[in-house]
Each structure stands twice: as structure tokens, then as C-alpha cells.
Amino acid sequence: MLSIKNLTVNVNDKQILKGINLEIKPGEIHAIMGPNGSGKSTLSHVLSGKGGYTVTGGSATYQGKDLLEMAPEIRAREGVFLAFQYPVEIPGVSNIYLLKAALNSIRKHHGQPEVDAMDFLTLVKEKVRLLEMDEKFLYRAVNEGFSGGEKKRNEILQMAILEPKLCIMDETDSGLDIDALKIVSEGVNSLRSPERSFVMVTHYQRLLDYIKPDFVHVLANGQIVKSGGAELALELEDKGYSWLEEEAA
Amino acid sequence: MNAPGSLAAYTPSMAISRYAAEYQTIAPALPGQNLPWLQALRAEALAQFSAQGFPSPREEEWRYTNVSGIKKKLFLPSLDLAGSDVDAEWLKSYKLEDAWILVLVNGHFSAEFSVLDGLPEAVTVMGMADALAKQPGTVEKYLGKAADQAEHSFIAFNTAWFTDGLFVHVPAKLVLDKPIQLLHIVTGSDAMATTRNIIIADDMAEAKLIETYVGKDSAYLTAAVTEVFVGLNADVTLYKLQSESEKAYHFGGSYIKQARDARFTHHNFAFGGLLARSDIHVDLDHASECELNGLYLGVKRQHIDNHTRINHLKPYAVSRELYKGVLDDRARGVFQGRVIVAEDAQKTDSQMNNRNLLLSDDAEADTKPQLEIYADDVKCAHGVTVGQLDEKSIFYLQSRCVDEETARNMLTFAFANEMVDKVKIKGLHDRVLEQVLVRFPQQGVNKEWL
Known part of the structure; x- marks a missing residue:
């Protein structure tokens, strides 16, 4: 699904990622953990194509294609989905308009006709129910005036409708209370499938109580310093990050 | 030395004297010849215009807008409807369904194109020339009472030259269930349409009106003044859709007087014209409310200026204002918004916002919000942004x-x-x-x- 080899990235001439290696197979859930400033968000941004980052070396191959060569929207149409840490408010563009624009862009990319208006509405309403959202949300401007939990739920709604193959979740648990965290996690779990992979970037272990990862990687100072199974997250919860950072140094 | 008569030899004063000379031939055809008060008002306005000429960027309220392009031309008014070549199909595309429509062609009321069927008998909707003939006493009571021609010379110009306009009088407690559209069209090159509108909503009346300004693709001048009187607890909504030709000059002023507890809402869509300027002035009485909304879109070399003034004269009045501009290419947008809170106007609640979006490096937005507060117990806020897409x-x-x-x-x-x-x-x-x-x-x- 995704193969990252020796990836190095600069921001304003400062090296942030210092040689990342990661193999993600279909159906796997990988958690990327690490302290603040370790490069976690940089990794998710570079994979989704955000500007302001310079790739100085290495590669990221997604389904056999050079991911880093693609424009952000092409990555999205090819099935890469970034769930934002801070979803952006877009006044004047309704949720349902954006969903329709996004879904039809994907269909067009794959040579399919536009989705039928009735089928689309049925699909969207089904997903809205699944995430325990109010249908009124569909007609409100994207994220405008939404609470933190509503914004995250909205990200999962988009994910459920666009059906990506690789979901990159950037600090999804930040700003969520326990009820919202449960709903969001249930949403993510319902989307797990043998064909869909997840990269969960998170500072805390608590999200992993709800979404069980197959692999946990610890990012420190721009490198993956330790990889293991779900139990590694518990160890981190116990001991913090400093022992790993010392080991790496 | 420039040869006499060449464009470069023009000076503003020459342009003014040409207009003044032209006026003498036109004056006998203007409406209201038999009304001494109007003759006196027009004479005073002409004298003021002759002395001042068109506004100059040296005046504070015109500093971002240079009207010298108007001075280089001599726009001529039509004396009647004869010779106006109206494309009925084109006109139809601007007519609203489900509205009473009053059409002004090159500054003259056209009964042929107007739609006034089913209008309640108690409501007066007619051309200004007709109103001056049929109800001169009522017109006299209102004309020039909201717009002060000493304010600037375009108002004086309009007062001296106006050929016709719209006259609407909604009696007390009457609620109009359909909007009235004033469709203002200019069809000729180098034409001038100078119209004066009066809208009166008596106590507790409700009305919605739409001013639409359009023209065929040519250079012409629109100089329109609308005076609105909103009675006690009355409610008036006025829309202005300015869609002039891209070579046209547009000056349009809306001057509103609100009585106690009156409500007034204005929606100003400034889209057309090579150079367009709109003034919206509102006088607020005790506990009255006004909402001013504006959207200006500038492309190519358009210059679009909107100038608003809200006078909080008495306590407890509320004003809300939001103007947004989108400017592309080499377009320039100007927003000047003044809110004046008189000493007596305690408990004033006022918010003004202007937001500009620049789509090109050559586009420009000039924005100048001004608060002048002479009372000490008020809530006034204003904000301005000029930026690009996020x-x-x-x-x-x-x-x-x-x-x-x-x-x-x-x-x-x-x-x-x-x-x-x-x-x-x-x-x-x-x-x-x-x-x-x-x-x-x-x-x-x-x-x-x-």
C-alpha cells in the first residue's frame, strides 16, 4: 500500500525528517507516536501534499506510484485521505456541496459518471446516521461554528463517504471529550477492512484504547527510533518518551 | 500649444460651462416648469454646480475617486422617449416576475414597458414627472428633504437636471405583498440619465423596492438620487442592483430618513460601470434600526466606490453594516463608511464591517471606516480586512x-x-x-x- 524509504524533509532549510522508513500493507493500522516536535505532523503533511515542505531525499511509493510527485488533489482522488488535526472552516461552502464535489472528482478520476443525486442523498444520510450526526449539519457551511467534536466527526463522515484506501489521521483525539472520542473511534472501526490502511499520528495512547493498532512506531528527532506491537503504546504510556530519546541520542 | 477644441485643451471649467450652456436649451423641457418652488430649487442647484463643478479628489470624501473621465465628455440628456431604441427581449431579461415594474428609459418613464396591474388603489406608484403634475404638493414636501444638495455637486447636478424618476407613496398600515422594481435603462451612447426618486412609507407601512440599473454596451452617465422616508414603525427594504455597461459612469445616491422605531434594510450590489460611485446616507431617529449590506465586484479596470454614512441622531438606534468586495485584474474598490453618533444618541448600538478579497496583484482596495462619537454610553464596533484567499x-x-x-x-x-x-x-x-x-x-x- 505505502512504502516510505529513507525520507528526509526540510522546513525552511531545517531538517525535520531525517530518514524515515515505513512499510504499510493493506488492512494494517499503524500508530505513529512521539513527543512534540518529533516530526509527526510533518510526516502526515508531506504524505498528503501540503505546501511548505521540501523533500530532500528518499521516496514514498503508494500503490506502485510515486506519491510525492502527485498534486494534493490527485493523492486524494487516488485514495489518500488526511483527517486534519484542526479541520478548516469554510464559510459559504456547504458540507453537502463539498461532499458532492469531492465524490464526483474521485469518480471522474476513475472514468465513472457523476453520482446520481438520489443515490448520493441516500448514501450521505445513511453515513450521517451511523455517526450519530444531525442531518442539518449537511446544509451548514463546512466546519463553520462546529465544536471540536463536531469537526472531527465531520472528518470521519467525509472519510465514510469518500472511501479512501489510506487514511492518515493527524492527532484525531486532540480536543475530543470521551463521548466524542468513542463515536469517532467507532466510526473509524466501522471503516476497517482488509483493503483499507490507517496511519494514526498521535501523542497520547488513549486513542489506541479505542482503535487497536497492529504496529506502533515511535518517532523522535525526525527518525523512527522504535517499532513494536500494540503493547509498545502501553509501555510508552508508562515510561514516557524520554528513555527512547536518550537511547536514540 | 494645443489647438482649440482638441481634447488636451479641455479644462474642467470648460466642461462645466458647456454643461451650463447646454442646460439653457434643455431647461424648458424639464418637468415642473409651472412650479415656482422647483424652479427655484433647480436654479439654486445649477448655480452650485456651476460654482463647484464635479467633485474633485481634493475633497476628503472623493479622495480615492477621480471623476475627471466624466469631465472630458459631454453627456446629453434625452428630452423625451422619442428615438429611444429599446430591445424588448433584452429588457425582459431584467424584469422580475411577480413584481410591479416601473421602467425608465434614458431618464423617462415608459408606460409601455411598465407593469402596474393590480396595484392597491391606496398606493401611489408613478413617474416623477407625473407626480409633479398630479401631486405637486406632496412632492414639494419631500423633494430635497433627505438629500442635501450642499453635500456634493452630484446631488446638485441631479436636482438641476432630473428629467423623471419614480414616485412611490405607501399609506399608513399598508403592507405591499409584492416588491416594486424600478428598472432604469440607458440605451444610447454618450447619453445621460438623470433621475430623481422619492419613496415614502407612512407609519407602520411595509414595502420592498428594487432599483435595477442597466445599460447597453456604451459609454453613458447615470446620475440618480433616491430619497426614502420611513415613517413611524414602518419597514422598508431597498435593493440596488447596479449592472451598468462596463463603459458607463454611474453615480447613485440613496438618502434615507427614518422616523422613530422605523426599520430600513439596504442591499447594494455594485457590479457594473467603468466608474461607479454610490452614496448611502441614513438618518436614524429614536430606537430605529438600519442594516446596510453591500457587495462590490470589480474586474478589468473598474473603479467601484461605495460611501456610506449612518447618523445616529437619537438614543437607542441600532445599525448593522457589512460590505464585502472582490477585486480582480486592475480593478479598484473603495469603501468609506462613517458612523456619526450625536451627543443625544445614548445607547447607540452600531457595528460596521468591510472585508475585501484581492484576486490579483494589481487590484486595489481602499477602505476607510470612520467612527465619530459624541455620546458617552454607546456600543460601537468596526472592523476592516483586506486580504487574499486563505x-x-x-x-x-x-x-x-x-x-x-x-x-x-x-x-x-x-x-x-x-x-x-x-x-x-x-x-x-x-x-x-x-x-x-x-x-x-x-x-x-x-x-x-x-
Whole structure:
């Protein structure tokens, strides 16, 4: 699904990622953990194509294609989905308009006709129910005036409708209370499938109580310093990050 | 030395004396010849215009807007409807369904194109020339009472030259269930349409009116003044859709006097014209409320100036103002907003906002909010922004499969659409929306999905 080899990235001439290696197979859930400033968000941004980052070396191959060569929207149409840490408010563009624009862009990319208006509405309403959202949300401007939990739920709604193959979740648990965290996690779990992979970037272990990862990687100072199974997250919860950072140094 | 008569030899004073000389031949054909008060008013206005000429950038309220392009031409008014070549099909595209329509062609009321069937008998809707003939006493009571011709010389110019206009009088407690559209069209090159409108809503009356300014693709001058009188607890909504030809000059002033507890809402869509200036002045009495909304869209070399003034004269009045501008190419947008709170106007509640979106490096926005507060117990806020599209929003849309160009178009449209969505008259809403979509790249904005 995704193969990252020796990836190095600069921001304003400062090296942030210092040689990342990661193999993600279909159906796997990988958690990327690490302290603040370790490069976690940089990794998710570079994979989704955000500007302001310079790739100085290495590669990221997604389904056999050079991911880093693609424009952000092409990555999205090819099935890469970034769930934002801070979803952006877009006044004047309704949720349902954006969903329709996004879904039809994907269909067009794959040579399919536009989705039928009735089928689309049925699909969207089904997903809205699944995430325990109010249908009124569909007609409100994207994220405008939404609470933190509503914004995250909205990200999962988009994910459920666009059906990506690789979901990159950037600090999804930040700003969520326990009820919202449960709903969001249930949403993510319902989307797990043998064909869909997840990269969960998170500072805390608590999200992993709800979404069980197959692999946990610890990012420190721009490198993956330790990889293991779900139990590694518990160890981190116990001991913090400093022992790993010392080991790496 | 320039040869006499060449363009370079023109001076503003020559232009003014040419207008003044021209006036002598036109004056006998202007309406209201038999009314001494109007003759005196016109003479005074002409004298003021002759002395001052057109406004100059040296005047504070005209510092961003240079009208010298008008001075270089001599626009001529039509004396009647004869010779006006109206394309009925084209005109039809601007007429609203389900509205009473009064059409002014080159500054003259056209009964042929107007639609006034089914108007309640108690309501007066007629051309200004007719009103001066049939109800001179009423006109005298209102004409020039909201617009002060000493304010600037365009008002004086309008007072001296006006050929016709709209006269609406809604009696007390009457609620008009359909809007009245004033459709102002100019068909000739180098033509001048100088119209004066009076709208009176007596106590507790309710009315919605729509001013539409359009013209065929040529250089002409529109100089229109609208005076609005909103009675005790009355409610007036006035829409202005300025869609003049891209070579035209437009000056339009709206001057509103509100009585106690009166409500007034203005929606100003400034889309057309090579150079367009609108003044909106509101006088607020005790506990009255006004809302001023504006959207200006400038492309190519358009210059669009909106100047608002809200006078809080008495306590407890509320004013809300939001003007948004989108400027592309080499267009220039000007917003000057003044809120004046008189010493007596305690408990005033006022908010003013102006937001500008620049789509090109050569576009320009000049914005100048001014608060003048002479009372000490008031709530007044103002804010101004001039900026470009938000890169974070563009990336967010891209990450949702939307290409960058479409994302930019969507965000630009969304910025403008906030103002379009405030229009609650369906037929008008759709026309304004169309006008927005033709002015900016609409690739990616799917009307069917809105």
C-alpha cells in the first residue's frame, strides 16, 4: 500500500525528517507516536501534499506510484485521505456541496459518471446516521461554528463517504471529550477492512484504547527510533518518551 | 500649444460651462416648469454646480475617486422617449416576475414597458414627472428633504437636471405583498440619465423596492438620487442592483430618513460601470434600526466606490453594516463608511464591517471606516480586512479532491455568496447570483448543487 524509504524533509532549510522508513500493507493500522516536535505532523503533511515542505531525499511509493510527485488533489482522488488535526472552516461552502464535489472528482478520476443525486442523498444520510450526526449539519457551511467534536466527526463522515484506501489521521483525539472520542473511534472501526490502511499520528495512547493498532512506531528527532506491537503504546504510556530519546541520542 | 477644441485643451471649467450652456436649451423641457418652488430649487442647484463643478479628489470624501473621465465628455440628456431604441427581449431579461415594474428609459418613464396591474388603489406608484403634475404638493414636501444638495455637486447636478424618476407613496398600515422594481435603462451612447426618486412609507407601512440599473454596451452617465422616508414603525427594504455597461459612469445616491422605531434594510450590489460611485446616507431617529449590506465586484479596470454614512441622531438606534468586495485584474474598490453618533444618541448600538478579497496583484482596495462619537454610553464596533484567499482553506479543499483552481473559485464564490444569500426575493436572488457567476471564473462552481 505505502512504502516510505529513507525520507528526509526540510522546513525552511531545517531538517525535520531525517530518514524515515515505513512499510504499510493493506488492512494494517499503524500508530505513529512521539513527543512534540518529533516530526509527526510533518510526516502526515508531506504524505498528503501540503505546501511548505521540501523533500530532500528518499521516496514514498503508494500503490506502485510515486506519491510525492502527485498534486494534493490527485493523492486524494487516488485514495489518500488526511483527517486534519484542526479541520478548516469554510464559510459559504456547504458540507453537502463539498461532499458532492469531492465524490464526483474521485469518480471522474476513475472514468465513472457523476453520482446520481438520489443515490448520493441516500448514501450521505445513511453515513450521517451511523455517526450519530444531525442531518442539518449537511446544509451548514463546512466546519463553520462546529465544536471540536463536531469537526472531527465531520472528518470521519467525509472519510465514510469518500472511501479512501489510506487514511492518515493527524492527532484525531486532540480536543475530543470521551463521548466524542468513542463515536469517532467507532466510526473509524466501522471503516476497517482488509483493503483499507490507517496511519494514526498521535501523542497520547488513549486513542489506541479505542482503535487497536497492529504496529506502533515511535518517532523522535525526525527518525523512527522504535517499532513494536500494540503493547509498545502501553509501555510508552508508562515510561514516557524520554528513555527512547536518550537511547536514540 | 494645443489647438482649440482638441481634447488636451479641455479644462474642467470648460466642461462645466458647456454643461451650463447646454442646460439653457434643455431647461424648458424639464418637468415642473409651472412650479415656482422647483424652479427655484433647480436654479439654486445649477448655480452650485456651476460654482463647484464635479467633485474633485481634493475633497476628503472623493479622495480615492477621480471623476475627471466624466469631465472630458459631454453627456446629453434625452428630452423625451422619442428615438429611444429599446430591445424588448433584452429588457425582459431584467424584469422580475411577480413584481410591479416601473421602467425608465434614458431618464423617462415608459408606460409601455411598465407593469402596474393590480396595484392597491391606496398606493401611489408613478413617474416623477407625473407626480409633479398630479401631486405637486406632496412632492414639494419631500423633494430635497433627505438629500442635501450642499453635500456634493452630484446631488446638485441631479436636482438641476432630473428629467423623471419614480414616485412611490405607501399609506399608513399598508403592507405591499409584492416588491416594486424600478428598472432604469440607458440605451444610447454618450447619453445621460438623470433621475430623481422619492419613496415614502407612512407609519407602520411595509414595502420592498428594487432599483435595477442597466445599460447597453456604451459609454453613458447615470446620475440618480433616491430619497426614502420611513415613517413611524414602518419597514422598508431597498435593493440596488447596479449592472451598468462596463463603459458607463454611474453615480447613485440613496438618502434615507427614518422616523422613530422605523426599520430600513439596504442591499447594494455594485457590479457594473467603468466608474461607479454610490452614496448611502441614513438618518436614524429614536430606537430605529438600519442594516446596510453591500457587495462590490470589480474586474478589468473598474473603479467601484461605495460611501456610506449612518447618523445616529437619537438614543437607542441600532445599525448593522457589512460590505464585502472582490477585486480582480486592475480593478479598484473603495469603501468609506462613517458612523456619526450625536451627543443625544445614548445607547447607540452600531457595528460596521468591510472585508475585501484581492484576486490579483494589481487590484486595489481602499477602505476607510470612520467612527465619530459624541455620546458617552454607546456600543460601537468596526472592523476592516483586506486580504487574499486563505492558503489553509485551499489545501483543505485540495485534500478533499478539489483541484487548486476550482478551490480558489469555490472560495471566491463563497465569499461573495454570503451577501447574495441575504436576498430573500427568489427572482432577484437568482439574477444577482447569475451576475456574480458571470463576473468571476465559475469553473468548479456548480449552480445545480447550491
